[in-house]
Amino acid sequence: MILQTITPTTHDLGQFExxxxxxxxxxxxxxxxxxxDEFxxxxxxxxxxxxxxxxxxxxLATVTWLFAGEYGGAIDHRDSLGTFSTIRPGQVNLMTAGKGIVHSERSPAEERATGPKLYGMQTWLALPDGREEIDPAFEAVADLPVIEDTCAKSxxxxxxxxxxxxxxxxxxxxxxxxxxxxPTGSMPIEAEADERAVMLVGGEASLDGTPLGLYELTVLAPGHAMTLSSERGGRIMLLGGEAFTTKRHAWWNFVSSDKDRIRQASEDWKAGRFPKVPGDEKEFIPLPEGRPKTVTD
Structure with a gap:
């Protein structure tokens, strides 16, 4: 059972969306x-x-995932912990901001020479009550479980x-x-999570016979097992988990249960009180004037 369908807002950044x-x-x-975000x-x-x-x-924690295939590329990640990691398809990068982190994401030098390829997902996870101000951290995990048969791979x-x-x-x-x-592949979508959604990011697919719109976020009703299928082949992201009982606020790059904490972080960034990114200290994105693109409330 489909609960809601959300059409994304598209931002044209010149050579990619x-x-x-x-x-x-x-x-x-x-x-x-x-x-x-899908890009x-x-x-x-x-x-x-x-x-x-x-x-x-x-x-919050940021999760970066790149798709393999014709447009599989790479992204260089640097952060204020001193981390340097080249993100590639099949490897998940999880950066935990906690009480505060700064990072940059850039095309690697070798890709600039040949024309960078971009195709993937950037998502943020709100940290739960009592853990919002944990120490920042970073991990890259490439040894991930794969479930597959002749017509489906997850x-x-x-x-x-x-x-x-x-x-x-x-x-x-x-x-x-x-x-x-x-083509002709199918995969069951389990019903255990509090909240679930799917996004078709390539090709075509349907959910219990209902076609999915490309790049739409389709929110599923809790407790209903469903089946994804495709006649011609498709790529789908499944996401969700625990429903939060405490409201989260988002403003620009900040997420918190406390609006005052977001205001403090904004003042700290404007005043230059966040740490620098080793190897990428010369540039930064200034605090937006007015209403940013990412905002709730």
């Missing part, structure tokens, strides 16, 4: 997921790049699905998976 499904006015969260597929011009300058986060990115659990850290109960269906 970013589609933001959460947060939206009609829904701010699915489980702990409070921000859901690409895109091939950038030679000599150009994706350059997301250093910027801060608090009280990678468990976070949490437990289809009897397999990913090694990726979770702070609240979380499910996150990529499902690739070959």
């Amino acid at each position: 970013v589609r933001r499904a959460l947060p939206k006015k009609e829904r701010t969260m699915v489980g702990p997921f409070i921000f859901v 690409g597929p895109a091939q950038l011009d030679i000599g150009t790049a994706m350059d997301v300058r250093p910027h801060p986060h608090i009280n 990678i468990v990115i976070m949490g437990q699905l289809w009897g397999k659990r990913a090694a990726t850290t979770t702070y609240a109960e979380t499910i996150y998976a990529e499902i690739v269906l070959a």
Whole structure:
């Protein structure tokens, strides 16, 4: 049973598009997921790049996932902990902001020379009550469970699905998976999570016979087992988990249960009180003037 269908807001960044499904006015969260962006597929011009300058986060964890295939590319991640990690398809990068972190995301040098490819997901997970101000951390996990048969393949990115659990850290109960269906393939969607949603990110697929719209976030009613299927082949993201009982607020790159904490983080960023990113200290994204693109309330 489909509970809700959310059409993302598309941001045209010149050579590629970013589609933001959460947060939206009609829904701010699915489980702990409070921000859901899909980007690409895109091939950038030679000599150009994706350059997301250093910027801060608090009280959340970011999850970056890139798709394999024709548009499978890479992203260099740097953060204020001193982390440097090149994100590639099949590897999940989890950056825990907690009480505060700064990071940048840029196309690697070798991709700039050939034309960077971009196709993947960037999501934020709100941290649960009592854990919003934990120490910042980073992990990259490539050894992820795979469930497959001749016409379907699923990678468990976070949490437990289809009897397999990913090694990726979770702070609240979380499910996150990529499902690739070959023509005539199908995959059951388990019903245990409090909240679940799927997003078709390539090809075509249907849910219990109802076609999915490309890039739409389809929220499923709790407690109903359903089946994904595809006649011609498709790629689908499954996400969700524990429903939060305490409201979360989002403003720009900050998420918190406390609006005053967001105001303090904004003042700290404007005043230069956040730590620098080693190896990427010269640039930064300034605090927005007025209403940012990501905001609730």
